[in-house]
Amino acid sequence: MFMHTIWDVRGCSLEISTNSIWFSVEYRLSPEYKYPIWLNDCIEVTKYIIENKTLYGETSTKVGVAGDSAGGAIAAVICHTLKNIDFQILVYPLTNMLASFPSSKRFTDVQYGLIPILRHWFNDNAIRDGNDMRDARVSVIFQSSFTGLPPCLFIVAELDPLLDDKYQKLLDKAGIKTKLVLIKGVIHSFFHLPGIFPKSCQQAVEAIRDFVAQV
Template identity: 60%
Template sequence: MQSSPPALTNENRVIETRKQAELVHAKMNEKLIPTFKGTLQEQMVNVNSTEIPITIYTPVDVNKTKLVIFFHGGGFTVCSRKTHQTIVNVLADATKTIWISVEYRRGPEHKFPIWWEDACEVTRHILENKESYGVESSAKVGLAGDSAGAALSASICHTLKNIDFQILVFGIFDMRRTTPSYKEFVHPMYFLTPEMLDWLTSSAFRDTNDLTDPRASVLLKPSFENLPPCLLIPAELDPLRDDSYAYQKVLDDAGVKTKMVLIKGVIHGYFSVPGTQKNNKVNINFNDTKIKEFSKNLTNKNADFHEANGKISKVALMHHRGKFPYAENNDLHVQIVHIPYKSENKDVEFVFTMILPNRRVQLDVVEQKLASQPDLMQKLLSHQNTRTEEFHLYLLKFKMETTFELSDILQQLEMKDAFNSYKANFTGIVSEKTDRDRLYISKVIHKVFIDVNEEG
């Protein structure tokens, strides 16, 4: 019998999680990197007796009347400028605006209020020296961030003057986590589990007293008057969602101009991986070199399906006998099957990994272990101890889809001319001679669907 590997220390867990975050972002965004034509410049800002790195992205044909200071998310612990540089570049190109991404120090090495002070002092420095960052002396300066970065942006707007606007993407505005959405989205499928939030909180803060500090929990501020206009962009399937609703309410009550754009059908974290948010269709099929397609003749259209709550439903159940990469995990008491796929795009590789609890093992127990120990999921997906075996595979036939419209949010991010039939300029696509009817964008629609059937 093999002994279980030693549990990760918190220090090692932080290191591994940061490494995985950078690898995942790099892979998911890799096809966007060559599309950026602007310039990247690295600088250091001296604050709080240390040097804070910043990255300045200047797009081609930049508008020097605006500048955006960006703070990345990651629970004040995990992510970095590197994980978020692609989305920063995308937004800078779309808005023709200089964006500056700040590498504030993170927990657990540097706990609250260190990271808050870093972000605040870097912002103060840029406000006082904005001409040296490539914009006019009269340029408007805004703050933007996602998740923890949105919390920093909102808090700094309470502290410093001369900030002209704020863009808050699925922010957390009360570290006590009391809004209803925290109870609504607890399943691991929503990514940001209670266990993960607990771990990030313990890594970023010294103790529970810090959670009620208004600098960290901006909803506890005594006043919300005279703040800059605020664009809030929550994700629909996110434990943090209702924080944005709560913050908009207190801002509205104080007379602050706000705009809410709810991104439907997405979970927390979607924002930093724009490489996955393509407005096109990719057909995925079973890889014929490894396994055969499921035969439609073998599909049982009235099979019993045992749900986690004990209910038995009638479903379409596909069947195939063949050889598959297979493994068992004794930590979770589950069986794992990896089904290789292929795409019309030869550069895209997919593997459909199925996890089946053993008999008498409750699904919610497996989910809780996966949520509390991210390294376990990494083991399952890494094909460790996998062997090829021949057996009967039964797979549920199902389809899921979601659609949301991005026109409003893109215009709120200052990409306005492209939607205006009089101002849009697409002469790089069509000539002025042929563009008599003024080519412009009417809508940007993002649609995603998953269709698992006998063909793929």
């Protein structure tokens, strides 16, 4: 069995660990390219992989999407847009730009990385105006339905302002198979920092490997 996963983290190789093929999508970035350009880029690439998966595997090939932070939100939206995704991997995803989580009030010190002023800066540069924050293709938590989605692995960081994100609960309520892995003692974006968090990154990789093997 072959598995292809669309991943948005540049330089992140999981091919050996999961015995699968991973594609890193070089979508156009903000602030030069605001929503919906970057989302449409990712959707189009995913559609291409699905329609041409025999070029990389065979007809039984499974296709999944994955991403971290805003990339996790993009992966989640793709699953709502394209109904033939086989699995999704969301690493500390930002699913609601409007939300003020209890965790976002606990982890406001600069040591936690994603402080409120930085999060607002990212939001302001990624979208056109405040109306986009309520768009279900930006804040996926506003989707009208959560049924029919593929199984989902959530990887979350213990010291993350997004720790209390509620997206998994919505999927669980809709009957979607989910699994949550809490990585203790790490901040948002730890997965980009294997030199600083080697054991934590390895734990995340092993969780992804086990999840993909069971899909």
